[in-house]
Amino acid sequence: MIAGIEVNLSLILNIIRTIIDLLLVWYILYLGISMFKQNMRTMQLFKGVLIILLIKLVTSVLGLSTMSYLVDTVLTWGIIAVIVIFQPEIRSLLEKMGQTKRDYHMERLSNDQKEHLLDEIVDSVTKLSETQTGALITFERGQSLIDYINTGTKINADIKSELFNTIFWEGTPLHDGAVIIKDDRVVCAAAFFPPTQKDLSPIYGARHRAAIGISEITDSLTVVVSEETGTISFAIKGELIKIPRKELRASLVNELGWFKSEDEEGDEDE
């Protein structure tokens, strides 16, 4: 009787272990595939690895020992090369897996203070758009942008409409590159982003490529203003979304998530 219970218990434990195992593998595959889908570089890598694995299979089945040795060598050195070349993507994936950051800093600000910050940003982006001044403004969200902040010139200033309009004025040395905002601070200007490798319409040049590029490898939000047309776009998760001027404020509120809904406030009070 006791032996029977022990067998059943170990069977149940085995089933639970298998389910946990499968769920973990599924989660890692899901993260990997969503990263591959977002980024053209990783998509190309994925195809390359598939081709090499296919060649490895064929050479093993046909017993082509020299070819098999060559493929093994490519795989061994390839892994090292992939780690070096795709360091930003691998880091982004690991950061996503361990992401627990809550926006403590923004939570300390009152709604009035946040409204004021939004007013400054909306006022500035609207003016940049009206005057057709090219601009790239990136908001750090869950994942750190420290690597990209380090490529620019540190500022650590308040968010002010005049500041953005001055920075992006063509006569200033800082106008080339992106401004990065972390919480309620403008942390740097003239930051450089790795441009996307995606096929894009020829109407988009280096600025839009940079905006999409940073959104492929981080969860940041980038606001781009086109110098040629004054069009405002958001770059999010590898996609470019045009934002009509009238909808800029509402779209920023939606994407930045600075204001909690009443439901969320209620949940925290309980």
Ligand SMILES: Nc1ncnc2c1ncn2[C@@H]1O[C@H](COP(=O)(O)OP(=O)(O)OP(=O)(O)O)[C@@H](O)[C@H]1O
């Ligand atoms: N990799 C990059 N990282 C950050 N900023 C960049 C990068 N590449 C270009 N830029 C910015 O974009 C400007 C050049 O934009 P370009 O005119 O080629 O882009 P565009 O997408 O056609 O935009 P626009 O519609 O404003 O002309 C540069 O002066 C620089 O400020």
